[in-house]
Each structure stands twice: as C-alpha cells, then as structure tokens.
Amino acid sequence: MDERTPQSAPVIEPGHTFATVTDKISSIVLTRPTSNGWFVGFGVAFLVTMGLLYAIGYLFVRGVGIWGVNIPAGWGFAIVNFVWWIGIGHAGTLISAILLLLRQSWRNSINRFAEAMTLFAVSCAGLFPVLHLGRPWLGYWLFPYPNTMNVWPQFRSPLVWDVFAVSTYFTISLLFWFIGLIPDLATLRDRSENRAAKIIYGMLAMGWRGSARHWSRYETAYLLLAGLATPLVLSVHTVVSFDFAISIIPGWHTTIFPPYFVAGAIYSGFAMVLMLAIPIRKIYGLEDFITDRHLNNSAMVMLATGLINRLHGPYSFFYFLLLVCNIGIPQVLWIRKLRTSPLGLFLVSGVILVGMWLERFIIVVVSLHRDFLTSSWGMYYPTRWDWLTYIGTIGLFLAAMFLFVRILPMISIFEMRTLLPQAEVKAE
Amino acid sequence: MKRTPIYGIMAEFDSPSDLVAAARRTYEAGYQKIDAYSPFPIEELAEAIGFHTNAVPLVVLIGGLVGCVSGYFLQYWISAITYPINVGGRPLNSWPAFIVVTFEMTILFAGLAAVLGMLALNGLPMPYHPVFNVPRFAFATKDRFFLMVFSTDPKFNTVETRRFLEALGPRSISEVPS
Numbered sequence: 001m002d003e004r005t006p007q008s009a010p011v012i013e014p015g016h017t018f019a020t021v022t023d024k025i026s027s028i029v030l031t032r033p034t035s036n037g038w039f040v041g042f043g044v045a046f047l048v049t050m051g052l053l054y055a056i057g058y059l060f061v062r063g064v065g066i067w068g069v070n071i072p073a074g075w076g077f078a079i080v081n082f083v084w085w086i087g088i089g090h091a092g093t094l095i096s097a098i099l100l101l102l103r104q105s106w107r108n109s110i111n112r113f114a115e116a117m118t119l120f121a122v123s124c125a126g127l128f129p130v131l132h133l134g135r136p137w138l139g140y141w142l143f144p145y146p147n148t149m150n151v152w153p154q155f156r157s158p159l160v161w162d163v164f165a166v167s168t169y170f171t172i173s174l175l176f177w178f179i180g181l182i183p184d185l186a187t188l189r190d191r192s193e194n195r196a197a198k199i200i201y202g203m204l205a206m207g208w209r210g211s212a213r214h215w216s217r218y219e220t221a222y223l224l225l226a227g228l229a230t231p232l233v234l235s236v237h238t239v240v241s242f243d244f245a246i247s248i249i250p251g252w253h254t255t256i257f258p259p260y261f262v263a264g265a266i267y268s269g270f271a272m273v274l275m276l277a278i279p280i281r282k283i284y285g286l287e288d289f290i291t292d293r294h295l296n297n298s299a300m301v302m303l304a305t306g307l308i309n310r311l312h313g314p315y316s317f318f319y320f321l322l323l324v325c326n327i328g329i330p331q332v333l334w335i336r337k338l339r340t341s342p343l344g345l346f347l348v349s350g351v352i353l354v355g356m357w358l359e360r361f362i363i364v365v366v367s368l369h370r371d372f373l374t375s376s377w378g379m380y381y382p383t384r385w386d387w388l389t390y391i392g393t394i395g396l397f398l399a400a401m402f403l404f405v406r407i408l409p410m411i412s413i414f415e416m417r418t419l420l421p422q423a424e425v426k427a428e
Numbered sequence: 429m430k431r432t433p434i435y436g437i438m439a440e441f442d443s444p445s446d447l448v449a450a451a452r453r454t455y456e457a458g459y460q461k462i463d464a465y466s467p468f469p470i471e472e473l474a475e476a477i478g479f480h481t482n483a484v485p486l487v488v489l490i491g492g493l494v495g496c497v498s499g500y501f502l503q504y505w506i507s508a509i510t511y512p513i514n515v516g517g518r519p520l521n522s523w524p525a526f527i528v529v530t531f532e533m534t535i536l537f538a539g540l541a542a543v544l545g546m547l548a549l550n551g552l553p554m555p556y557h558p559v560f561n562v563p564r565f566a567f568a569t570k571d572r573f574f575l576m577v578f579s580t581d582p583k584f585n586t587v588e589t590r591r592f593l594e595a596l597g598p599r600s601i602s603e604v605p606s
Binding site for chain 1: 444467469471472473476479484485503507511513515522535536538539540545547553555559560567
C-alpha cells in the first residue's frame with residue numbers, strides 16, 4: 001500500500017477496543033434517544049409511502065390506463081423504475097459478497113447497511129412488474145404451481161426467468177443479511193436493559209453463544225453464501241437485460257446489454273450507498289468507522305464503472321442530460337480531494353442516480369416510441385399516477401431505511417471487532 | 429455414567445491469544461469435551477479445541493445439486509410432458525432456454541442449504557442453554573473470551589479440573605449449573 005493520504009487512511013480509527021466498538025454501535029439502537037430529526041424524516045417518508053398506497057389503490061380500481069403507457073410505448077415508468085431499483089440493489093451484494101471474497105476488509109463497516117439497502121431496493125423493484133401486470137392480484141400465476149386451470153408458465157420467456165431471478169435474489173439477499181445479523185443480535189440481547197427488547201432480540205439471535213464450533217461452521221456458510229451470491233448478482237441484471245435483448249425491438253435486440261446493465265447497476269448502486277452513508281455517518285457520529293478511505297474507495301468504483309457506461313440511444317434533451325449526469329460530471333472524481341469530500345460526493349452521487357434513471361428511461365421508451373411503421377409512431381408522457389408511484393417507492397425505501405437504522409445495528413459489530421489489532425492471535 | 433450436578437467449569441480470558449493458548453493446553457492435557465466462546469470468529473480456535481469436521485460444504489453441495497436437477501426437471505416436465513406447446517415445430521425440450529431458471533434454482537437451494545444446514549448442525553435455534561446461567565457470560569458477545577470443560581468429559585473432576593484451569597491464568601472461573 002502506498003503512502004498517499006486517503007489510501008493509507010485506516011479502515012477504523014486507532015484507539016478502539018472490543019468494548020468501545022461494541023458500545024458505540026449498539027448504543028445507537030439501545031440507549032440513544034430517538035431524535036426529533038428521526039421522527040420528522042420517518043414521518044415524511046411514511047407519508048410518501050401512503051402516497052404510494054394511494055396510487056396503488058387507484059391502480060387496482062381503474063387499471064393501468066391511469067398510467068401514460070399505451071401502444072406503441074407499452075413499457076413506461078414501471079419498467080424504468082424496476083430496472084433502476086434492481087440496479088441500486090446490486091451494490092449491496094457487490095459490497096457484501098464480492099468484496100468479502102476479495103478480502104477487502106474496508107467493506108466490513110458498510111456491508112450491513114448496503115445489504116439492507118439491497119433488500120429494500122429489491123422490494124421496491126419487485127412491486128413494479130406486479131403492478132404492471134394489468135391484473136396484479138393474479139401475480140401468483142407467474143409461479144409454477146398445480147392449478148385447476150391446468151396451465152403452466154412458459155419457461156422459454158425471459159419474463160418468467162425474471163420472476164425466478166428476482167425472487168431468488170431477494171431470498172438470498174435476505175438470508176445473507178440475516179445470517180450476518182445473528183451474532184450482533186446476540187450482542188444486543190446481552191446488552192439490552194429493556195425486557196421486551198431482550199426477548200425480541202433473543203428470539204432473533206436464536207440462542208447464539210459464540211461457540212468455536214459454531215463460528216467455524218458459520219464462517220464456512222457465510223463464505224459459501226458469498227460465493228453463491230456473486231454469480232447470482234451478475235446473473236440477475238443479465239436476466240433483466242434479457243427482457244430487452246431477447247425481444248426483436250430495434251435498440252433492444254443487442255448483445256451488449258447484459259454487461260452494460262451490470263456495470264450500470266454497480267455504478268448507480270454505489271451512488272446510492274454514498275448517498276446513504278454520508279448523512280448517516282455524520283448524524284450518528286460514525287466517522288471513526290466509516291472513514292474517508294471508504295468514501296474514496298467507493299468513489300473509485302463509481303469512476304471505474306462509469307467509464308464503461310457509454311453513449312446509447314437518441315432522445316435530444318434527456319439524452320444530453322444523461323450524458324452530462326453519467327459521463328460528464330462524474331469525471332470530477334479523478335480529483336482526489338473531491339473523493340474524500342463528503343458533500344461533494346453526496347452531490348455527485350445524486351447526479352449519478354438521476355443520470356442512471358434517465359438512461360433506463362431512454363432505453364425503455366425511446367426504442368418503443370418509434371414503431372416499425374411511421375403511422376404507428378407515438379409519444380409517451382408519464383401521468384401524475386406514474387410520478388406518484390415512482391416517488392412513493394422512494395418513500396417506502398427511505399421509511400424502511402429509517403426503521404432499520406433505529407432497530408438494528410447498522411454496522412456489523414463482530415466484523416468490526418476482527419479489524420482491531422487486538423483481534424490478532426499472537427503465536428506462543 | 430456418573431451424574432454430576434454441574435454442567436461444566438468455565439474460565440474467562442481477556443484476549444483471543446490467551447484463549448487460544450489456554451484451549452490448546454487444555455486439549456493437550458487430554459480434555460476432549462471442551463468448547464470455547466468468543467465475540468468474533470477466531471480461525472485458530474476451532475483447531476485448538478480439536479474441531480476438524482465441518483460438514484457445511486457438503487450440505488451446500490447437496491443442496492445445489494438438488495436445486496439444479498429439480499430446477500431443470502421442473503421445466504422439462506412442464507414444457508415437454510404435461511403442458512407441451514408446439515411453437516413452429518421446435519423441440520419441446522428446448523434446453524438452452526431452461527438454463528437460466530436451472531441456474532437460479534441451483535443458487536436458491538444451495539443458499540438455503542448453507543443457512544439452514546449451518547443452523548441445524550449448530551443445533552440452533554436453542555433458546556435455553558446452561559452457559560447463559562453464568563452472569564459474566566453476557567460479555568462473551570462483547571469483549572471477553574471463555575473456555576469451557578464439560579462435566580461429561582471422562583477426565584472431568586470438579587476439584588482437579590478447576591485447579592487445572594486456574595493454572596492457565598484466567599481472569600475468573602465459574603461453575604456452570606446444569
């Protein structure tokens with residue numbers, strides 16, 4: 001490792017012991033009073049989630065006609081948002097699984113909330129294809145189950161592949177997140193003063209007692225799960241891109257889509273990780289654990305994946321905005337000073353998220369709105385229901401994140417302990 | 429088998445190095461039914477207490493194979509046997525189209541096997557365990573390291589074992605009621 005500042009910055013500030021790491025992270029959940037800011041933030045996110053419920057309720061009553069989609073542009077916001085949210089989720093798995101296999105120890109302090117982010121983002125993503133079905137209450141028809149109609153799903157369709165890919169991805173992300181939480185839940189069980197909290201955390205920890213035999217099997221299972229999640233995360237966005245690439249629509253039928261989608265996913269996902277990490281570390285005083293090195297490393301991953309994202313599709317205003325957001329502005333990340341400036345990174349991340357959303361919009365809508373015959377050309381304009389549904393899922397995502405930071409340890413306590421110099425076993 | 433009123437004797441240590449050294453010496457002294465508890469995984473510890481057979485990889489392999497075979501068979505049975513749809517005379521068992529779901533099912537079953545297998549082999553969930561009767565054991569999930577000799581060990585003797593553990597220089601010693 002070289003001597004330059006952000007690179008050689010420690011992943012954990014010196015002077016911490018097992019006890020201080022434990023107390024600092026668990027106290028956020030156990031003893032820190034819930035601030036007014038939290039209530040305001042959660043309240044706003046909750047209200048927006050209610051907006052989502054309203055939009056969904058109206059959709060159930062009136063049908064997809066309330067959206068701007070029509071022939072020729074049959075796919076609109078729902079699919080754009082689906083791809084956008086799935087992509088955001090990918091960074092969580094990348095951080096937790098791929099960086100674990102590569103033994104990047106700086107991931108230990110950001111993997112927990114990145115995994116939570118994955119779960120919530122995939123939940124938001126999963127809503128859209130179901131809402132887009134037309135008769136969403138029959139969504140379970142997508143799964144193969146014996147039924148009185150005697151019909152089965154068509155396994156040659158990428159849309160059915162998508163069902164399996166996304167539901168597997170959600171399940172594996174949930175398992176990975178939960179298995180990582182078990183030792184920390186045991187810590188909360190033993191630290192908690194409140195009887196109800198003790199019982200709830202105790203049930204979730206399932207009687208974990210940190211036995212050497214248990215740790216040995218635990219580590220193996222965790223590592224294998226990471227090994228399984230790695231090809232999975234690459235496959236999920238590949239399958240999402242198949243929804244487009246296997247069709248015969250010009251602009252969609254292209255072999256570049258799988259790698260292109262995966263790179264875009266990591267790009268936007270890291271932007272979301274930074275958008276969340278920067279305010280969280282400030283508000284909860286976690287600068288000791290999420291250091292400038294983490295910000296710098298995340299920024300470099302964004303820069304690298306951003307270079308893979310090339311120009312695509314024709315749509316004047318959105319297209320140029322996309323170019324500016326995804327290609328132009330992120331180039332400032334070459335400057336090292338900016339890579340460690342929290343405010344600067346926060347803004348660049350926001351710009352990238354907007355840019356990646358525009359990219360998906362362009363892929364979905366622009367290819368559709370020019371049909372094969374000029375007489376069939378049309379335009380797609382999102383309605384207020386499209387917007388309310390989209391903004392509503394952002395509310396749902398934020399509300400879930402607010403709850404998560406309040407009731408679960410947002411940094412993996414036991415993995416932070418292993419980073420301390422005291423954790424090294426000295427030879428006799 | 430003689431009945432002992434206690435579950436075992438537990439010694440508390442301050443650092444992972446102390447615990448690993450103590451565990452090695454206890455195991456070398458001929459104690460076999462021992463266990464060690466730490467707030468984070470310590471690679472050397474499992475080997476120090478004589479734990480070598482980790483069956484998790486095998487369980488995951490079996491899970492993955494079951495997922496792979498059943499995933500493909502599900503699609504084959506649906507598309508070629510029970511609900512065949514003739515699309516321009518193309519083969520019913522169109523295997524390239526079935527690869528994606530086969531892969532996803534492999535990952536799903538292997539992942540479930542990893543988590544459920546790990547928990548089952550560890551005997552979890554187990555809400556009650558005698559070690560929790562020791563008040564100091566609450567620190568095993570914070571910053572303390574514990575070594576335990578079970579009373580079922582053939583070499584176990586309340587007085588002798590206690591003296592042996594005291595010689596290892598622990599911070600404290602407690603008897604674990606069963």
